[in-house]
Amino acid sequence: MSAVAGGEGAGAGPAGPAPILSAIDHVAIAVHDLDAAVAHYRTTYGAELAHRERVESDGVEEALIAVGTSYVQLVCPTRPDSPVARFLEKRGEGLHHVGFRVEDCAAALRQVIDSGGKAIDQVPRPGSRGTTVAFIHPQGGLGTLIELVQE
DSSP states (O other): OOOOTTSTTSSOTTTSOOOOOOEEEEEEEEOSOHHHHHHHHHHHHOOOEEEEEEEGGGTEEEEEEEETTEEEEEEEESSTTSHHHHHHHHHOSEEEEEEEEOSOHHHHHHHHHHTTOOBSOSSOEEOGGGOEEEEEOGGGTTTSOEEEEEO
């Protein structure tokens, strides 16, 4: 028998940790050509660019397309050794990661590690838009790269 919303198994309960994810911050899509991807979202969906930034530490340039209170984050490598460049070479364009908003990135990262999650970042670091971020390895995220984002 499966659990249903509000029924057995619907929440962490007394034995589980307190919730740390407050919202979806962004869904990141790896692309080869950032300008073409931004144009695609404009002409196909009528979406406009909300923010664009080069993140040297990650070797990417990103463009954020606002969707409600979240974003589609288009990411394009700026150097061949960046994780996004390796992703594109191996898998091609497509979903790269999901970013979740958290109130306290350090506390959220600690909770993930303490729960057995495999972190890429052992300590939070600066992200785009003045955020603080930490990445959780896909092996600790049910096959999905997860980014914790504190605004």
